[in-house]
Amino acid sequence: MSSNLLDRRTFLTRAALLGGTAAGLSLLVGCGKGGALVCTDTASLKPDELATRTSSNYVDASTDPTKLCSSCTLYLPAAEGACGGCSVVKGPINPNGYCISWVKKA
Ligand code: SF4
Numbered sequence: 001m002s003s004n005l006l007d008r009r010t011f012l013t014r015a016a017l018l019g020g021t022a023a024g025l026s027l028l029v030g031c032g033k034g035g036a037l038v039c040t041d042t043a044s045l046k047p048d049e050l051a052t053r054t055s056s057n058y059v060d061a062s063t064d065p066t067k068l069c070s071s072c073t074l075y076l077p078a079a080e081g082a083c084g085g086c087s088v089v090k091g092p093i094n095p096n097g098y099c100i101s102w103v104k105k106a
Helices: 003-031 047-055
Strands: none
Touching: none
């Protein structure tokens, strides 16, 4: 075998390992420990969007089971098991989250 072939195999093996590691890490970010959905990544938000999120006192897990983002009229649902969105609070929204702008879904 030529050294070029060995180099190519080494490259492909390492690329596959890196890809698997990245996929695993992205699942951990989205799911958190124990499989609980985590929707706290605000890295892509603009300062004013982050300020609204903060001033709304958004939390990723509501302390009141009768007031969840999923039961709020402003919630924008996503696929099952994924973070949704909100008409007011930008960024990923946990269906089990809550903020002070909560309005019961009709
Ligand atoms: S307004 Fe608040 S409670 Fe309603 S979906 Fe948005 S973040 Fe959740």
